[in-house]
Amino acid sequence: MRGTNGGMKLVKAALAGGVALATLAVPVVAQAQSRPDQQAFFGLYKELVETNTTLSSGSCTQAAAQIGARMKAAGYADSDITYFSVPDHPKDGGLVAVLPGTDKKLKPMLLLGHLDVVEAKREDWVRDPFTLIEENGYYYGRGTMDDKAQAAVWADSMIRFKKDGYKPKRTIKLALTCGEETTFAWNGAQWLAQNKPDLIAAEFALNEGGGGRYDASGKRQLLAMQVGEKASQNYTFLASNPGGHSSQPVPKNAIYELADAIKAVQGYEFPVKFTDTTRAFFTATAAATGGAIGGAITRLLANPLDTEADALISRDKAMHSTLRTTCVTTILTAGHAENALPQRATANVNCRIFPGETVEQTRLKLQELAGPLVTVTANAPVRPTAIPTKLDPKIMDPARKLAAKHFPGVPLLPLMSTGATDGIFLQAIGIPVYGAPGIFIDPDGNGTHGLNERLKIESLYAGRDYLFDLVKLYAG
The missing domain is CATH 3.30.70.360 (Alpha-Beta Plaits)
Known part of the structure; x- marks a missing residue:
């Protein structure tokens, strides 16, 4: 998630804050899991987090090669995996992998994730940012949340599909890229869109930007599907x-x-403006909130020129930014x-x-x-100009249906990001991009882009199961 540009973007932006620090930290040697597939996933995730992919001193090319090696070990042929980079940015490479579908009438779907992370100085962190550390029910490390959690889930899902002999009806593509976290770096998603559009061509893409939110007590509060961004x-x-x-x-x-x-x-x-997504979000928010704020939202939906309602709603910085x-x-x-x-x-x-x-x-x-x-x-x-993403029932309805099974009673809302992701480059070539829900974050934002980034272990594994099932659902 691009901070100069953003992660569950609206949710992350709204919840960004400090991180409570503990005193004891130990490197993770092996995370005990009840299922072999979880153990295999942990190995991939740990390797990815511990591979430095910062712009200053890291290598996305190395991270992509490591994931590619795991995919080949799972049964992918050389022809299924495309590595890409350019001569003047040899460490900013990525990969595209393809699992062919059985129904050629169905257009492919694309899983998009970025391998690069925000800079992290060891002297500023309580823990080594490039050693995955387990502490008090969390994984700590740079990228544990943004965006190596989702990148690892996407790669792991592709590996599991291959090992399980799964034959999707819809071709599934995976693109892991570099350069998302800075506006001035070479951007792999932009390069693919401009130079290899056929390689990533898809009916729709699933990206970062969605997720879920815990309340202050640790209870799951809501799920978010990012539908459009600034x-x-x-x-x-x-x-x-x-x-x-x-x-x-x-x-x-x-x-x-x-x-x-x-x-x-x-x-x-x-001026205040609405897309289909933000109108749906504010309509749901008004119904859930009630009172003066709920009434002001209802008035603003009816009349975007209602400055009094706008002023009341805009006291919330996230809502203010979502409106304009x-x-x-x-x-x-x-x-x-x-x-x-x-x-x-x-x-x-x-x-x-x-x-x-x-x-x-x-x-x-x-x-x-x-x-x-x-x-x-x-x-x-x-x-590029941000294109409003369609609030498509073919995307929203399966996600809601599956969420009811994995996270009973937790509402799923469409959100427009107040930040930006690499999805904007795909939108520019006609691929609608949706920020997938599933991985929940804390009210303080989990230290994303800041010090001592962390992700609740329970959230990672529950989100992984949901996203795996969601991809299979979309793939038919």
């Missing part, structure tokens, strides 16, 4: 002046001009000497753009807000 785009605001000696100030000052521009952005609210495009200043750079008038001042403004709105439309609004003294440019890479 696009993440960075913009540079630039103010420039001739400068001069600081002993003789003049009205034209790059810092002041930039400050005025970013204050204008701070004070602006993009948001832009926020994240980096400032200004001046060149302490005794000189600034010649240059820049700001990075990070926007999460609502589906259907373009990067250029957003830039034009930002330029209007910034005024004539500041120029606004879209930073490379320019993201």
Whole structure:
């Protein structure tokens, strides 16, 4: 999940927070499980977590090769597995594996996961981030949640299908890629979409972004299917002046001009909009919440221009972001000497753009807000326009039906991500992408992108069983 761009995105974003630390940590040698398939999965998961795949010093290519070796040992032929990378990014490779279906009339489905993880400095962590550690019912380590849990589940499912002799009606494809966690890295999903679209062609894809949520007591509270996401785009605001000696100030000052521009952005609210997904989400939320908030949601659904209702709902930062495009200043750079008038001042403004709105439309609004003294440019890479994903009963209904069996009494809601995933590159070539539910996280976000990332062991294995059955259900 791209933090500069996001994991169960809305749920993770809404629940991000601190992590309670314990004092005793021991490396996992072997996780005792009652089923041999769970033991095999643990070996894959542990190897993946303990393989450093950070941009600075890791290798997704190595992780992909390790998973590919396991797939070949399970019976996949060389022709079933495609490794990919480019010469100038040899460590950012990935793989695509294919399990052919028996019904050629059915279009394939695609399982998408990313192997790369956010940077983790050993000196900042209580535990070694690249040693899988079991403690108090959790697995600790960088990537235990984002996104190596799901990547391991997808790879393990493909291995189990092959070993079991399972013959799906629908071809199942697996794509494990690199570069999701940074906007400036080489991105494997984008490369596949632009250079090997036939290799990953599918009727739909299952990706990260969904999941589930525990309440504060550890009870399962809800499941989420991510249906659509925002696009993440960075913009540079630039103010420039001739400068001069600081002993003789003049009205034209790059810092002041930039400050005025970013204050204008701070004070602006993009208009409220709804997709089918967010309308369904807010309708369900209004019914479940009731009271003043529930009433305000109902009014806003009927009239998106109801500013009073919007203000009340938007006190919740996750709901606020789900309703609209948001832009926020994240980096400032200004001046060149302490005794000189600034010649240059820049700001990075990070926007999460609502589906259907373009990067250029957003830039034009930002330029209007910034005024004539500041120029606004879209930073490379320019993201594709987020396409609203269809709230498809063929996707939602099987997931709900299966959830009732695996997680009785837990509602499953459609959510639009306020962050972004690699799914946006698949959407751009016509593949609808859904963030699969199943793996539950804690209210504090499990340290995703932060220190001491962790995942509840019970959640991993229960989610694995659900996702395995879900893939088989979709595959016919």
